[in-house]
Amino acid sequence: MRGTNQSRVSEFLLLGLSRQPRQQQLLFLLFLTMYLATVLGNLLILLAVGTDSRLRTPMYFFLCHLSFVDICFSSTTVPKVLASHILKSQAISFSGCLTQLFFLCVFPTMDNFLLAAMAYDRFVAICHPLHYTTKMTHQLCALLVGGSWVVATLNSLLHTLLMARLSFCADNVIPHFFCEVTPLLKLSCSDTHLNQFMILYVAGLIMMAPFVCVLVSYVFIACAVLRVSTARGRWKAFSTCGSHLAVVCLFYGTIISLYFSPSSAHSTGQDMAAAVMYTVVTPMLNPFIYSLRNRDLKDALRKVLTMKFVSAQ
Template structure:
């Protein structure tokens, strides 16, 4: 069985988002604009935090890692879409496809963990302000981020290795704009039961646990905010937390819909639209949601 995959299918064809020339041109401009906005916005965050010692706090430490991950996340999928349009080539090699899938998994997991870490940071800052410096230590922040990288790397490696053991016999057309696990499993002529089981068990555990922690943090934050005496203070806190929760719900909602819903409920169009939201839109929104609403960071960006 060794080498069966590559001897039968040496490359895949990514159909992209549309097969209509006019729509392809519009989508190319849209993806290019969103990608440039993502890279520029997140680079500005990294530059602002890196050049201002006053922003060396746990919140901005997590934010810098989120910005770096979002740049890498978008760069894993969008440049291939843009290059395919320019070069008029939809092909991607078997090894290239698995590599892209590996990094997509890893950066999705990192986004997942960092959103939870940032929610916990805000929970401690708002609900336990007097103990913030003793709880959110540099060691804890480094442990949270380092542990997240280790778990994300091992998880993506597991799913990539499982995918590499499958056989792909004839059909090599992926109705998607990148090598995602769901359309690849549909193309395989092997038994994919183990792959699907791992996605629904181990993959679900890794995604849902931080999601529950994030929601729990914001619930405690909401309770604390309701105890604020002034209506203006409550509205300011809720508007910020509400925007954060909107990104969290968008990120997790689309992932759950794509990877953890029954196979019979999947359609190529719906899956593609959902994955655009969490692979392209969410990384673009994060700098604006988490940073540009912050007075300290806005002040630094204006001075720059």
């Protein structure tokens, strides 16, 4: 137990990415640009799917939810970073920190579940194409998304309530640009064994189960693609899930580098870079990855942009 006779912390100080004024200005512009690109890119995906009847399929249904989650995920951290730079204040209230922590648990978990649902969708489309419409029904898609929201919310509520019961004494400096679980546990002057246990087993299980689902789906997909007789047929079959596979590699690559690499290999700079990739860069790149490799989506985006341009005339 540390410092139990000291006053209770009512706010935390987020040190951010840099202490150098010039670097802070550059990072402010970079974060602002990436945030605007994230919001605009994902909103265009939502508009394109919503206005094009050809895209009313399970894959684009999941993609719409992924775009919405990515907007929310980026909005959980970046606006606070921008506001701290403008207001010259690094403080975040205790309740504000817990609120940020809650949403930082919800949205990555939703990303995880949605990527697993999209992997299952690609598995059915490639391995069981004749039964696709009977397997991927509207009811199943709604159940997958609705169940994901329920599990993600309950998981986040569990970790937030466990964090709220802890005491934080004199030390209130978080060497990060958002309220991350690990630095908060290090600052606590309470017993954190229960928090660590729940993170290891409950959160670990919730994150690993969809990842295993993605791996199994792609093993079956790879086997099905290899059974195609022609190289052109194999390429056509695999190209239908190329965008999703790229997003999966980007998402899980940053997760593994941030949370599952050996602690001896970690440094503050590496952890910060991985966190930026995880919370800012990945949500920004997702819409570009999907639109660049998908002809139907590019056509729908072109129609949306053309309609906006004509209406502005």
